[in-house]
Amino acid sequence: MKNCEYQQIDPRTLVVSPSSAQKHTEKEAERPRRKWEVFPGKNRFFCGGRIMLARQSGVLPLTLGLIVFTCGLFFGFDCSFLVEHLTVFIPMIAAVLFLFVVISLLWTSFTDPGILPRATPDEAADIEKQINTSGSSTYRPPPRTKEILINQQVVKLKYCFTCKMFRPPRTSHCSLCDNCVERFDHHCPWVGNCVGKRNYRFFYSFIISLSFLTSFIFGCVITHITLRSQICKSLVQAIQESPASVVELVVCFFSIWSILGLSGFHTYLVASNLTTNEDIKGSWSSKRGADESGNPYSHSNIITNCCATLCGPMPPSLIDRRGFVPPDEAIPAASASEIELPLFTAKNDAHMEENCQDVALSCTA
């Protein structure tokens, strides 16, 4: 009896304590893992990898809170007066704008901005080989750059030491998210995500619609207070009757300056097919005297630039969050021990696991 009990308990205790990694790897090997679970960048994933955010969500809750709070006050306190004295379209327009703003904000925050997956070890080795054969080995090599011609203009591509590849043109590495992002614009703390190739149109819709919303609410609240003070014959009494309006006025007043300015700036960027990153660094302005516009990506006219940036085709996400990590059966037994540790420290040793993944990929591709 005691032997039976001992045998029943023993396998579990043996598996849990000494080689708990063994049991976990067996279990992990049985359950195929999705690629978002082993993603090396500093991002957070929700809903099984469908939604992603930067690791620091920044002030996204504040942004959302301010918008919802101000609009809530508007619908609660101002709309009844305005519907009575003006028209019912006012809350309808405000509601449509509000929905558009919130949806654009959520799209901007939760969409993959255009993250480039890191180079596989084979790729990285191939690039290293090409760099080493072209340079001299007697002295310390210079920083790794490659010059290419884009539309007859020389552009320097930099080597990214984290992602182990030459960054494509207009790509930049975001240190907050630890990812290379295509057509990197900037990392927006208000939105809690990078703004890049895939979510720039959502970001632009967000700031434009927010400009309209804040201007509209500002105008409506001013109208409300004016009408009320005409009825009461006293501005102070009007404000006392509707104190929420003052709160809205303050919020809108301070927001309008920054949001309208930002909208104007980004409209200029869209029209000249520039990114905030390029504009701040002055990548093309120095060449303005020499040839045409200096920007090799700009199309012939403003309309084409706008359409290309905002209405162009929606590129796919390159990081394949919901895809499955290739199974480990294809890996020879010798390297099986190497992958036990990375399964616990997925973020730090993802590189080693990528190595094994790549072997698996090459065998099962």
Add this chain to the structure above:
Amino acid sequence: MATEFHNLQELRHSASLANKVFIQRDYSEGTTCKFQTKFPSELESRIERTLFEDTVKTLNNYYAEAEKIGGQSYLEGCLACATAYLIFLCMETRYEKVLKKIGKYIQEQNEKIYAPRGLLITDPIERGMRVIEISIYEDRGSSGSSSGSSSVSGSTAR
């Protein structure tokens, strides 16, 4: 078709990976997706130049079609904006449709042309659209000389 597929499976089981060649992106026309058509020296003994160039050119054409800025993409963009981009949740974009076509094309090329020569193309989307990865396989039974194995695989293809 059955014999080619058999070749592909046989390739995976009986061949070992010898080398990988990476076809890099060609940025001469901007950031649109286009791959270099320069024939890599490692493939010289394995496949005819014209076949390789045809494959890369067809892939480039597919990508150009996906990224074309024209009437249909504007319509898609404006419709998406009007619906607050919620249409992206229900509809498959044109780019995704073309990517599926590309996947089928690559599989067909692998089965018909590349696997009988001991080569395998990896879809660029699996490598972040940075490179076209071509894996070069050697027969496990060979004594390590690539010419021997290529003649064996070549004779089975022909």
